[in-house]
Amino acid sequence: SQQGEEDPQALSIQEGENATMNCSYKTSINNLQWYRQNSGRGLVHLILIRSNEREKHSGRLRVTLDTSKKSSSLLITASRAADTASYFCATGVSGANNLFFGTGTRLTVIP
């Protein structure tokens, strides 16, 4: 399976703290994307990082990509209660239109 794995499966932190989620994948990729899903809702695209990029920022989000280790991390700084959601990484590979989703991390930010 090309599905990635995320670590940790669940994370609970206090508001204001930083949250770090990791994603590992198995095959060579074109890009890696992070999505957020609130309970029972669709996915919201957060950030895309291409295989030739190492780090990308968007507001309070910081994504890193290490293609040699086939891993990525998502850092949310100064977390807020509204950040509570599940976060998924998804990889895009050559020759495939679809994305391969990781197992997800359930983040809970305690006010």
Added chain:
Amino acid sequence: GAVVSQHPSWVICKSGTSVKIECRSLDFQATTMFWYRQFPKQSLMLMATSNEGSKATYEQGVEKDKFLINHASLTLSTLTVTSAHPEDSSFYICSARGLAGKYEQYFGPGTRLTVT
């Protein structure tokens, strides 16, 4: 921009009946649409990929005669769950990919199907 809608947002049906779920790209033309299934607290599993005007490509283990997909236009794809059973109860999510060369997919809000 890049809004994808799904209808209905939730549906309850009886075993043996069929249910149709619509996925629309509202402000862009989606050459490719994807249908995913998600069980509670699990990740998304791709069911099928549909390209406008051609037959859908189903993932291994997904019954094409049970999950009928039609992508008749560049803004609409439908998933019909035929002869639904309780085990078909799940959260179904579509996504759309538009411009060539763009990797981002835009997801619909999902449809919660409960089969009684």
